[in-house]
Amino acid sequence: MSKPEFVESLNCRKLSCPLPILKTKKAIDKLEVGQVLEMVATDPGSLPDVTAWARQTQHKLVHHEKQNDEFYFYIEKTH
């Protein structure tokens, strides 16, 4: 799957847990329902963390991929 379209990109490279999650939450709050956020992290724990966060908050992790040592997440605001 190719990268979905997104309205904003959030750079969380080099940040440790839980800062990528805290920043993602803040960024999602500012979006409109249906818009997609791109978040880029280097924390190796970010994949299970973002997945769990999306499950708990019920926002939609539309797509994610790993490029070299960077994790790209695409999260759609659902409510």
Add this chain to the structure above:
Amino acid sequence: MTDGNKKKKLAMIASKGTLDMAYPPLLLATTAAAMDYEVGIFFTFYGLDIINKKKYKKLKVSPIANPAAPMPVPNMLGMLPGMTGMATKMMKSWMNNANVAKLPELLEIAQESGVILFGCQMTMDVMGVKETDLLEGITTCGAANFLDFASDADVTLFI
């Protein structure tokens, strides 16, 4: 929110006032708040230092009886003057290099995101801590008040 409209709830007790033990409750609290949980932390005994204006920026970690300390040294040496300061400095630089949020930053995020910070009134009385010694926005209360908050929590932790 997975359970209809009722938010999940996390209730924690922070009972330790060392630098290393101040992190877990604040990291978990801010993360849970970001996951739309309702969160409260009861700061009691030494944990009260984490929300003490005069102390929260000066929390320390000791190498004594702490084999996992940033600077693992024999206890005999750990007792020497300056060793706690050295271990504290070392831990802070490690946290900094790994880009972990600093404690004051975490406290600010916690308060911004609605985490309730309960200050233990009994500890304040015992240790001579006044309400004005604590950070702004602390709810001072006793055990019963915190238990009332925690009684329907989904996750409870004692740290």
